[in-house]
Structure formats: structure tokens, C-alpha cells
Amino acid sequence: MTLADHPIDRPFHAPTDLLAVPAARGGCPFDPPPAYDRAREEAPVSRVRLWDGTTAWMLTRHEDVRAVLADKRFSADATNPGFPFLSSGRRVLATMSASFIRMDDPEHARLRRMLTGDFIVKRAEALRPRIRVIAEDLLAAMTRDRDHADLVPEFALPLPSLVICLLLGVPYTDHAYFQQRSNTLLSNTASLEQVQAARADLGDYLAELVTAKRGRDDDDIIGRLVRQDVLTTEEIAAMGMLLLVAGHETTANMTSLSILTLLRDPEQMARLRAEPELIRGAVEELLRYLTIVHTGVARVALEDAEVGGRTIPAGDGVLLMLNSANRDDRAFPDGDRLDVGRDARHHVAFGFGVHQCLGQPLARTELQVALDVLLTGLPNLRLAVPFEEIPFRHDMLVYGVHSLPVAW
Amino acid sequence: MSAVAVENIQENTPENSQETSQETEKPAEDAVFRVRADRAKCCGAGMCTLNAPEVFDQDPDEGLVVLLDPDPLPEQHRAVRDAVRLCPSGALSVEQG
Numbered sequence: 387m388t389l390a391d392h393p394i395d396r397p398f399h400a401p402t403d404l405l406a407v408p409a410a411r412g413g414c415p416f417d418p419p420p421a422y423d424r425a426r427e428e429a430p431v432s433r434v435r436l437w438d439g440t441t442a443w444m445l446t447r448h449e450d451v452r453a454v455l456a457d458k459r460f461s462a463d464a465t466n467p468g469f470p471f472l473s474s475g476r477r478v479l480a481t482m483s484a485s486f487i488r489m490d491d492p493e494h495a496r497l498r499r500m501l502t503g504d505f506i507v508k509r510a511e512a513l514r515p516r517i518r519v520i521a522e523d524l525l526a527a528m529t530r531d532r533d534h535a536d537l538v539p540e541f542a543l544p545l546p547s548l549v550i551c552l553l554l555g556v557p558y559t560d561h562a563y564f565q566q567r568s569n570t571l572l573s574n575t576a577s578l579e580q581v582q583a584a585r586a587d588l589g590d591y592l593a594e595l596v597t598a599k600r601g602r603d604d605d606d607i608i609g610r611l612v613r614q615d616v617l618t619t620e621e622i623a624a625m626g627m628l629l630l631v632a633g634h635e636t637t638a639n640m641t642s643l644s645i646l647t648l649l650r651d652p653e654q655m656a657r658l659r660a661e662p663e664l665i666r667g668a669v670e671e672l673l674r675y676l677t678i679v680h681t682g683v684a685r686v687a688l689e690d691a692e693v694g695g696r697t698i699p700a701g702d703g704v705l706l707m708l709n710s711a712n713r714d715d716r717a718f719p720d721g722d723r724l725d726v727g728r729d730a731r732h733h734v735a736f737g738f739g740v741h742q743c744l745g746q747p748l749a750r751t752e753l754q755v756a757l758d759v760l761l762t763g764l765p766n767l768r769l770a771v772p773f774e775e776i777p778f779r780h781d782m783l784v785y786g787v788h789s790l791p792v793a794w
Numbered sequence: 795m796s797a798v799a800v801e802n803i804q805e806n807t808p809e810n811s812q813e814t815s816q817e818t819e820k821p822a823e824d825a826v827f828r829v830r831a832d833r834a835k836c837c838g839a840g841m842c843t844l845n846a847p848e849v850f851d852q853d854p855d856e857g858l859v860v861l862l863d864p865d866p867l868p869e870q871h872r873a874v875r876d877a878v879r880l881c882p883s884g885a886l887s888v889e890q891g
Binding site: 455456495498499501502503504505506507508509731732736737738739740741742743744746747750 | 837
């Protein structure tokens with residue numbers, strides 16, 4: 387399916403009084419847009435307006451979001467008519483040689499299962515000592531002869547990037563090349579042409595890497611997929627791109643945003659420093675509280691389906707607001723409060739249903755190690771600029787900060 | 795089967811399943827507490843292994859659920875219920891009676 391056959395026009399254009407999404411955040415940059423909070427209380431299943439004038443249903447309650455993500459009547463396949471997109475760039479990304487996150491079972495399961503073995507809990511645990519060495523080396527390099535640095539390029543980004551490169555078999559020395567393209571792919575403001583060019587560059591880069599691995603015996607994910615000889619070069623490249631982009635942007639942003647959050651909440655920071663055994667639960671709570679996949683997860687109804695007391699007609703798009711669901715007081719009492727001691731394991735920061743994040747065991751391990759190494763290694767960690775000067779990633783698919791100047 | 799309640803805790807609201815009231819209302823020594831794991835539904839997210847490692851594992855090749863103990867001891871019941879409610883693909887269930 388090409389872009390040209392994708393139905394651009396929908397039967398009607400939205401009344402302008404509908405909420406436009408993604409909505410703007412309010413005063414606190416850690417909190418979801420206040421409009422989502424209002425919707426969750428007053429109209430948890432409501433129609434909203436998208437950038438192109440079309441409409442979709444926005445779901446904001448934890449129970450409803452979980453239910454739809456687990457319901458096979460809602461498709462993740464962006465080539466289905468009515469699938470909602472948040473920008474023209476998003477449309478390109480979701481429909482151009484899509485990876486399995488934009489497919490339904492059984493095809494989704496067939497492809498995902500080629501990778502599930504690489505991300506099992508025990509494998510992530512086995513990687514923990516190696517991840518710790520990488521984190522400690524980055525910290526040592528960052529603090530050598532200096533008392534301040536930007537945490538994003540010096541620690542938060544290279545840590546998961548080094549790890550996913552190691553697992554995939556991508557040379558980390560190319561990181562400037564793929565990080566710049568990855569950044570464009572995840573930008574909500576990049577033009578159609580920029581997204582297409584970045585997508586093509588990354589696709590070519592990974593296809594070359596796949597070709598180079600043919601006939602070799604590389605002990606990494608791409609090397610193994612080549613040897614299995616089930617997928618085409620383009621299919622392996624598409625899978626590699628998904629893992630490369632998802633594998634470092636998400637953990638990188640969670641790391642820096644978590645540190646910033648804790649610096650702004652000295653009580654929670656002190657508790658975590660005093661009770662380091664809380665780290666696993668604290669990471670779940672930070673995942674819930676921050677929910678960096680902040681613009682919503684898209685699905686389209688394949689048949690009429692009742693959700694939260696309303697019927698969503700077949701062919702209508704649905705946006706599942708993970709950030710709102712994760713602040714729902716019904717699921718997390720006093721949900722707007724960060725509490726590193728609470729049980730937040732049922733958060734939907736990794737999604738829910740069969741598409742729930744494949745790399746979550748790795749992400750958890752990386753975050754637990756990253757936060758522990760930073761809090762233990764830098765007891766006097768503090769912001770090096772006023773909080774108001776921190777540039778938040780309002781413009782990106784994955785929320786976080788563009789830079790985080792800190793001192794110690 | 796008719797006398798046995800099939801509990802798919804995933805359908806419960808988080809508040810219900812988070813409470814410990816289930817533990818107190820239903821005595822730990824249930825006559826039946828049988829765990830089921832459906833590998834056809836499993837998506838390999840690993841929530842079961844993470845939350846009830848004594849009862850669930852993942853096979854290293856496909857990463858799919860491996861049921862280590864279909865009749866876990868009462869002290870494992872809470873962790874199993876957590877695993878069932880946290881499983882994203884609805885692959886786990888418990889028969890209780």
C-alpha cells in the first residue's frame with residue numbers, strides 16, 4: 387500500500403469546538419495536559435479533533451485504555467481506513483514498510499516471536515553487570531576533571547544506545563548518524579520530506595549492515611536473523627530500525643526525566659537514597675508518573691465495540707492516552723502524587739495487550755542501574771541552570787528533556 | 795468444572811486485585827488453585843516471570859511462558875494473582891474452588 391492509496395479524506399470534518407490533540411500541557415511540565423484530566427472525569431470516551439481536521443475517540447481512564455489495548459476488535463494496523471495519525475510524518479512512518487508494531491496477529495506474533503527470546507527477563511538480568519560497567523564508565527568519563535555536564539549526551543543517551551548497539555550488532559561509532567535520523571523520526575514537527583528522508587537513510591544504513599553480515603557468524607540479533615534466513619533484507623532492516631530507535635530514545639528520556647523529577651522532589655529523592663532497595667518499585671512509579679509516550683497510542687475499531695458505556699463504531703480511530711490512564715485515581719490513589727514506595731506495577735507506560743513493550747525487561751534493568759549509579763555516585767547532584775530553562779520535549783513523540791545541565 | 799470458579803483476574807479492576815481482601819476472604823488453603831498458561835496467547839512480555847518467578851519462566855528461544863508449577867503452594871498465590879492481572883495478553887488464568 388502506498389501513501390497515495392491511503393484514504394486522506396474522511397467522511398466529515400470535525401466541529402471546531404472539539405478538543406484538539408495532542409493538547410498542550412499546563413503549568414507543571416511533569417503532568418499530562420489538564421484537558422485530559424478533565425476528560426477523564428467528565429467524558430472519558432470523547433471525540434477529539436486531529437491535525438488534519440479528522441476526528442478520533444480519546445480514551446483517558448485506566449480501565450478503558452487497558453480494555454481496548456487487550457481487545458482484538460481494535461487494530462494496530464495503520465493501513466486500515468480510519469486509523470488516526472498525529473501528523474503527516476506519523477502517517478508516513480506508520481504506513482511505509484511498517485514493522486510489527488503496526489500489524490495485527492497472527493502476522494504480528496510471527497514476527498515478534500523472532501525477537502522475544504532476546505528480551506526475556508533472565509537475559510536482561512544476565513546483562514545487568516555489563517550495563518553497570520557501561521554506566522560506571524560513562525559516569526567516570528563525565529565527572530573526570532569537571533564539576534558539571536549535560537546529563538543527556540554524556541550519560542542518559544549513550545547508556546541505552548551502547549546497550550542496544552551491542553545486542554543488535556550495530557557499530558556504536560555510527561551513533562551520531564543514526565541518532566540524528568532517529569530524532570527526526572520521533573519529531574512531531576518534522577516535515578513529511580524530513581521524515582521520509584530520515585526513514586530512507588536509516589533503512590539504507592541498516593540494509594547495508596544486514597548485507598555485510600551475510601556469510602559472517604556475528605553473535606548478535608541482526609546476525610542471527612540473517613542466519614535464520616526467514617526474513618528479507620528489508621524486513622530485517624525494518625525490525626532493526628524499530629529496535630534501534632525504540633531501544634535508546636525511550637530509556638534515555640526516562641533516565642534524564644527521572645533524575646530531573648527526583649531533583650525537584652527532594653523528599654522522594656531522599657527516600658530513594660536512604661532505601662536503595664526501593665529502586666525496582668521506584669522505577670515502576672517513575673514510568674507511571676512520567677509516561678513518556680505522551681501523545682497517545684492509536685488503534686482503529688474493526689467492528690462496533692462498546693467501551694466505557696459508549697459504542698465506538700467500526701472504522702473509527704481511537705487514541706489511548708497512556709499518560710492520563712496512569713494518573714487515574716481509580717487505579718492509583720492520589721495519582722498525581724509521585725510516591726516511590728507505591729505499587730505501580732499495573733501502569734500502562736509500556737502499553738498493554740499483545741503489543742506491550744517487547745524490550746521492557748531490558749528497559750527496567752537499564753533504568754534501575756542508571757538511577758542507582760547516578761544517585762550513589764553523585765551524592766551532591768543538582769541542577770546547573772534554573773528549572774525554568776530546562777528545554778522539555780513537547781515537540782517529540784517521546785517526552786523528556788533535550789538537555790539536562792547538572793552539577794555535583 | 796462447574797463447581798470450580800474460573801478466575802481471570804485480568805478482568806478485575808486494579809483496586810480489587812490490589813487489595814489483600816481476596817487473601818483474607820478466601821482462605822489460602824483453597825481446595826483447588828490451578829494455574830493455566832496459554833502459550834498461543836503469550837506475547838513474551840515477561841510480566842509473569844518478573845512477578846512470580848517460582849511459578850513462571852520464559853523459554854530462552856521464543857521467550858514464551860513456561861509454567862513451572864501448576865499447583866503452587868499457598869504462599870505463592872498472591873504473586874500468581876499479580877502475574878495473572880499484569881499479563882498483557884490474557885495468557886494466564888487460575889482455577890479456584
